[in-house]
Amino acid sequence: MKRILTMLVLAAAALFAPAAMADISTFRSTMSGPSEVPPNPSPGYGVAEIVIDDVAHTMTMMIPFNDLLGGTTAAHIHCCVGTPLDPLGVAAPATETPTLSGFPLGVTSGVYNVTMNLLDPTTYSTAFLTANGGSAASAEAAFIAGILGNTAYLNIHTNLYPGGEIRGYLVNVAVIPEPSQWMMLSLGLFATGLAVRRARRK
Template identity: 50%
Template structure:
């Protein structure tokens, strides 16, 4: 019985890891307080970046409102020296995401990028990370995973960035459920051991 419980718990934890390997989602709350240096913008926004490591794609979803002036650019910067602090150069395409709404104070954006396409990347980011898209992708994914990448929206009032947010990983509900089942199985096994020892 002990081996069965342990085997089941291990299998569930492995399934949790396997399910997580295909799609990884990051999110950020965008505001002026998150800028460096901070600003007093009343603008706000949300960003969601979904990585599909099987297809080799990245989907960027963003919404924003209340900006002080019209948008001039938006992109993802990577990689800061420390997690969730500081500034970094632009990692994605320049001068802005393709088809990002410009000259507006509110809007939404959705675009899917192919990691293997050179146009997805800032040429300087590629050159600084091995000189090829594989190196750029590896550095970018490492930056995302370690909290050293942020999405920034620039405006004419704040050319260096009016609102930004560091991207943090969103746990998958299925993975959390599987992890919970595995943890419950291990807790049950421990409880039986304690009960048996007390008898």
């Protein structure tokens, strides 16, 4: 009986371990005017997805945004200050300045999609690079630590709100097992239950 239970625990651990030890982390930033510092009444919003691969040293950003009151002038990831639960404070841009390369400017709605090399010094603002060791590798470590620590936010600046019209902290997306993983676990539990039942009958 103990042997069967031990095997079940090990099987479950093996099933979920790859997700926990993944080298790819996904973050979401839900941006709005009320989330800015100071808050503003903009109806603008966006739900961005940021995927960091710390083995390939890449960051892929998908940033849709809509209904801004002003025309876009810049967008950055800022690091590192505050948290989603205590969002006071303004951090300098961690990513390139004056804006992310290729970000659509002068518009109120749009989509930005890019993959950046985290080991390229031009990915970071000069100030962030200098403040974090002067090399892309040290800047990457500080940048990822800031994001994992919930102290980085994404915002979009416009001509009406030069300090930022919409803003949202980067929050780690919880790893949810695939349906196939749940099915495998359920089958394993069922098979274990049958084995335990047969062992008791003997």
